[in-house]
Amino acid sequence: MLSERGVRVALILKEPWKFPPSESSLYDKEKNPNGIISLATAENISIPKAAFTYAYGSPYCAALTVPIARHINTHFKPCTPISSSHIVIANGVTAVNDLLGYVLADPNDAIMINRPIYGKFGLDFGCRGDVGVVYADTEPLEVFSVDVVKKYEEAIVTAEKGGVKVRAMLITNPHNPLGGNLIKLLGRCYPPETLRELMRFCHRRNIHFISDEIYALSVFDSGETGTIPFTSALAIDPTGLLDENYIHVMYGMAKDFSAPGLKLGFLISKNADVRKGVACASRFGRPSGVSIAIASQMLNDEAFVSSYLSLCRETLARTYKFVTALLRENNIPYLPGSNAGYFVWIDLSAFIPPTTEQKPMSKTDREIALAERFVEAGVFLQPGDEQSYTPGWFRLVYTHEEEIVTEGIRR
Template identity: 45%
Template sequence: MLSQRGASRAGLLDIPWRYAPTQTYDREKNPGGLISFGMAEHVPMRKEMVNFINDKVTFTEDSIGYRAKPPSAARLPTALAAHINRNFNPHSPVDPNNVLTVSSPTALGGMLGFALGEPGDGILVSRPMYGRFELDYGVEADIKIIYADTELEEGFTPAVVPKFEAALKDAEQKGVKIRAVLIANPNNPVGRCYPVETLKEICKFCQKHQVHLISDEVYALCVFDTGDPDAVPFNSILSLDFSNLIDPNLVHFMYGFSKDFASGGLHLGFLVSKNQALLRACKATLRLHSASGAAVTIGAAVLEDQEFISNFISKARKNLALCYRIATVTLDNAGIRYIKGGNAGFFIYIDLSPYLPPESPEHPSQQEREFALAQRLLEGGVFLHPGEEHATSPGLFRLVFTQDEDILREGLRRQVVCHWIMCKAKRADI
C-alpha cells in the first residue's frame, strides 16, 4: 500500500502527454521511427563536449569520494563564479561563497520550493511558461504553480505586473499564499529575453509583496543572431542594481550545464543567492540532490578553460542560428504561423490552432483538442508536446529545433506533410 502522497505522485505518470516519448528515428536503422520535437537538448553540440571531456578531464580520488577535500572542494564554485562574472555582467561580482552546486536545476526547483514555501503554497509565473515547472516544484515540495493570465506579449512588458497583482489577489482569496515569482530568462517556450525595464518592474512587485524572485537562466548564453534588429538582448537578473528595487536577499539565480553546455545528462546545477538562510536550508537537503564527484570534476575543468568556453559558445550560437533559420524558412513556406522575435533557446512557439478539431462531445475541452492534434502528428511520425506551456489560447506548441540537420529537415518535412493533410481535410469539411 502507498501513502496518499505516494499514490498521487505515481498518478502523475498516468497524465496523458505529460512526458515526451523517446525519439526512435535513425536514418539507416529505423527510418520510420519517431522524431521528437519535445526534448530541449542541443544535440549537435554534444560531440564537442564529449571530445573535451575525453581529452582534457583528469579524475582524482576526490572525483569518486563522498566529499572532496580542500582545495578541490572550492574549485567548481570558484570557476562558476568566475564564469558568471565574465559572461553575465553582474552588477556586483559573484562570490563563490554564494554558490551552491546541486545535481540539476530541476532538483533545485524542488529544493527552493521546500525551503521557501509550505505545502500548498504557490509560485507565480506568467503565461506561456515551461509546464514542467509544475513537477519541479510540486513533486517533492508540493508547491503549486500559479499562472497569471497574461497574453504572450504582456509577459515581456511592465504590463505583466498588473496581471501578477490580480493573480496574487485571486490566489490568496483561495487560500494559496504566493511565496515567489519565477521567470525563465530567456523565456521557455517563446525564446525571447526580458527587457531590463520589465525585470525592474518585476523586482519592484516582489519587493512590494515581500515575495522571492527566482530567475532561471539556464539558456542565458544560448542567444543567437536572427537578423532581427529589434530582438531583445539577454540581460541577467544579476546585472541589475538592486538599490531602490528589491532586497538582494529576495533574489535567487539558477543555472546549469544542461543547455549552455549541451550536457543535460551530466546533472549539474547551481544556485546563486546572497540569502544565507536560504543557502543553509538548501544545504540541509543537499544530501538528497548533490552532484556526483565525477560531474563536479568535469564541470570545473570546463569552466576553467576559457578558450574552450569561448569557442564552444561561438559554435553553439552559429548552430542555433542555422537550425532556427532552417525551421522558420520551412514553416514560412508551409504557411505555418509562429511567434516572431525569438532569438534564444532551442524552440519556436508555433500556432497550430487552425488544425485543432472542433469542440465536440469527443473533444469537449481545449486540452482534449490539443491532445487529439498531437495524436495526429504522432501518427505522422513527429511529436510535439500538447498543452504543456499553458498559453491562454489553444493550439500553441513548442517545437524544439536543436536536432542534427538531417533529422531536423526530416522532422519538419513530416510536419509539413501532416499540415498539408490537415489543410486538405479542413477544405473537405467546408
C-alpha cells in the same frame, strides 16, 4: 501500500506528455526510420581520484563553485561580484526548482509564473514539495512589458482570495518557450526596466524573485530586427527595489554547454539561510563528483569556453534560420523574433478538433487529440496546454540535424 502523495505521483506516469519518449522509440534514419521524432525536448546535442569521493560531491565543492563564480562574473555582468560562497550545486536546475520550492514554501503554498511558460514547473515544485503554481496568463507579446505587472497583481489577488499563499515569482530569462530575447513588435524582452518593475512588485508583495537563466548564453543573431540582448537579474542593482536576500538566480550546464547528462545545476543567492536550506535538502540529490570534475575542467579553460559559446551561437543562428524558413515554406505560423534558446513557438490552432454539442471537448482534450495525431504520424510535440492558456500553440525544438527537422515537419 503508498502514501497519498505516493499514489498521486505514481499516477503522473500515465500522463504521456509529462515525460519524453523512451530512447528505444526515437527516430534513427538507419536503425528506426519509423521511430518518434521528438521536437519537444530541449537538448543540444581526465578525472582526479578525489572526484570519486563523497566530499567531491558536496553542494559547496570549491573545485566547481570557484570557476562558476568566475564564469558568472565574466558573462552575466552582475552589479556586484558573485563569490563562490554565494553558489550551491545541485544535480540539475530541475533539482534546484524542487529544492527552492521546499525551502521557500510550505505544502499548498504556490510559486507564481507567467504563462505561456515551460510546461514542467508544476512537476518541479509539486511532485515532492507539494507546492502549487499560480499562473499569470499573458499574451506572448506582453510578457516583457513593464505593464505585465498588472497580470501578476491580478493573479496573486485571485490566489489570495482562494486561500493560496504565493511565496515567490519565477521568470525564465531568456524566456522558455517564447525563445528568449524577443519581441520584434515590442522591441523588448526583460529589459532592465521590466526586471526592476518585477522586483518592485515582489517587494510590495513580500515575495521572493527567482530568475531561471539556464539559456543565458544561448543567445544568437537571428537576423531579425528588434531583438534585445540578455540582461541577467544579477546585473540589476536591487538598491531601493528589493532586498538582495529575496533574489535568486538559477543556472546549469545542460543548455549553454549542451551537457544535460552532467546533471549540474547552480543556485546563486546572497541569502545564507536559503543556501543552507537548499544544501541540506540536496542530500537526497547530490551532484556527482565525476560531473563536477568534468565541468570544472571545462570552465577553467576560459579559451575553450569562449570558443565553444561562439560556435554554439553560430550553430543556433543557422538552425533557427533553417527551421523558420521551413515553417514558412509549409505555411505553419510561428512567433517571430526569437534570438535565444532551442525552440520556436508554433501555432497549430487551425488543426485542433472543434468542440460541439454532440461531442463536447475541453481545451486540454482538444490539444491532446491533436498531439496524439502527431504521435501516430511519428512526431512528438508536447501539447501547448502544458505551457499556454491559448489552445493550439506548441513548442518546437529545432536543435537537431537538418534532415531530422525536415522529416519531422514533413510528417
